[in-house]
Amino acid sequence: MVKLGPLKLKAQLFCDGVNAMGPGKADLLEAIEREGSISGAGRAMGMSYRRTWLLVDAMNRCWHERLVETIAGGGHERGARVTPFGREVLAGYRALERHLAHAAEEETRRLTALMRDTPLPPPGRSMEHAA
Amino acid sequence: MVKLGPLKLKAQLFCDGVNAMGPGKADLLEAIEREGSISGAGRAMGMSYRRTWLLVDAMNRCWHERLVETIAGGGHERGARVTPFGREVLAGYRALERHLAHAAEEETRRLTALMRDTPLPPPGRSMEHAA
Numbered sequence: 001m002v003k004l005g006p007l008k009l010k011a012q013l014f015c016d017g018v019n020a021m022g023p024g025k026a027d028l029l030e031a032i033e034r035e036g037s038i039s040g041a042g043r044a045m046g047m048s049y050r051r052t053w054l055l056v057d058a059m060n061r062c063w064h065e066r067l068v069e070t071i072a073g074g075g076h077e078r079g080a081r082v083t084p085f086g087r088e089v090l091a092g093y094r095a096l097e098r099h100l101a102h103a104a105e106e107e108t109r110r111l112t113a114l115m116r117d118t119p120l121p122p123p124g125r126s127m128e129h130a131a
Numbered sequence: 132m133v134k135l136g137p138l139k140l141k142a143q144l145f146c147d148g149v150n151a152m153g154p155g156k157a158d159l160l161e162a163i164e165r166e167g168s169i170s171g172a173g174r175a176m177g178m179s180y181r182r183t184w185l186l187v188d189a190m191n192r193c194w195h196e197r198l199v200e201t202i203a204g205g206g207h208e209r210g211a212r213v214t215p216f217g218r219e220v221l222a223g224y225r226a227l228e229r230h231l232a233h234a235a236e237e238e239t240r241r242l243t244a245l246m247r248d249t250p251l252p253p254p255g256r257s258m259e260h261a262a
Binding site: 006008009010014015018020057058060063085093099100104107108111114116119120121122123 | 137138139140141142143144145146147149151152188189191192193194195216219220223224226227230231233234235238239241242243245246247248249250251252253254
């Protein structure tokens with residue numbers, strides 16, 4: 001999700017109906033790089049291990065190579081890292097986001113000029129205050 | 132929501148935290164133009180009258196002028212139409228969507244080249260089949 005003043009932009013890439021890359025998955029890849037494990041990344045993002053693992057698995061099945069590889073050991077995950085291929089996909093997605101934000105600037109400025117700074121209060125609010 | 136092959140793009144404009152324009156609201160404005168009433172537009176989009184009315188009300192409170200005006204009569208809504216100002220906002224939003232889709236083309240092509248046509252099956256699937 002890219003924020004540009006009042007504009008929010010969300011770009012998602014689908015592989016035959018499966019979400020292959022989007023704001024959450026890109027953040028997850030960055031968290032795995034930082035934390036060095038799937039469990040650590042999930043904790044840092046407030047997600048269950050199961051959900052985190054499912055997101056990683058979906059990513060790994062959608063691209064020509066794995067984006068994340070795990071180091072198994074003794075039946076437990078001993079760590080994970082983003083592959084060079086994963087870093088390439090991540091960089092391409094972040095470039096797409098930056099490019100979209102830049103492309104949206106002029107039309108966002110034009111639309112924002114037509115928008116109030118704050119919405120009018122919902123109907124009934126003024127009557128409640130008067131009552 | 133703009134679709135461009137495997138890419139889905141969603142642009143939303145917020146007025147101090149209130150969603151002022153996005154894919155659903157733009158579709159709703161077009162449905163009101165077509166159907167000539169809020170109730171008809173809601174029916175066409177499979178939404179309750181209450182939900183449809185709340186979306187219209189939020190839009191009308193976020194911009195410098197109303198986007199939709201209703202023709203009241205005998206305690207009932209007799210019809211609704213998109214104001215010239217509403218058509219201006221709608222056209223600006225659709226132009227933003229088109230512009231974003233165009234801007235995304237090259238990076239989407241580059242990322243799509245790294246993506247499979249179909250995801251690999253989830254783990255366990257092949258074992259199930261073998262069992």
